[in-house]
Amino acid sequence: MTFKPEDYGIPSHYKHWVGDKTEDYIGPFFFFMDEEAPHSAFRVQEHNLNAHDSVHGGILMAFADYTLCLGANMGESESVATVSCNNEFVAPAFEGDLVEGECEIVRRGRSMVFSRCTLRVEEKVILTSSAVIKRINSR
DSSP, X not given: OOOXXXXXXXXXXXXXXXXXXXXXXXXXXXXXXXXXXXEEEEEOOGGGBOTTSBBXXXXXXXXXXXXXXXXXXXXXXXXXXXXXXXXXXXXOOBTTOEEEEEEEEEEEOSSEEEEEEEEXXXXXXXXXXXXXXXXXXXX
């Protein structure tokens, strides 16, 4: 299934990554690539909330992982897998917020990519994350 970013109040230059059922179920998540790294976005919906009516931490970690993996494969179809992911929760997000992610590649090796990302609502940082991502060669 393909989702349209405009249906979620996300600019039309964002694209939907087709094929990940979990991301579609908890999101949907969207991205666009600039010359250096991916940018990601999702609109917080009621099903993303915890008992405190803020976004569940697991949703934010999944969205950070999505952003970090896009950095590893540069938005292409290369398969990647997360080896480790560290997250620091800085502030909450709430229903209706547009959560945006930005990824930075620290080092891209032949088989591993080291990256970090920041998730924001407007200019407010809500989560920082770093990861080691394995590049999986097709066989």
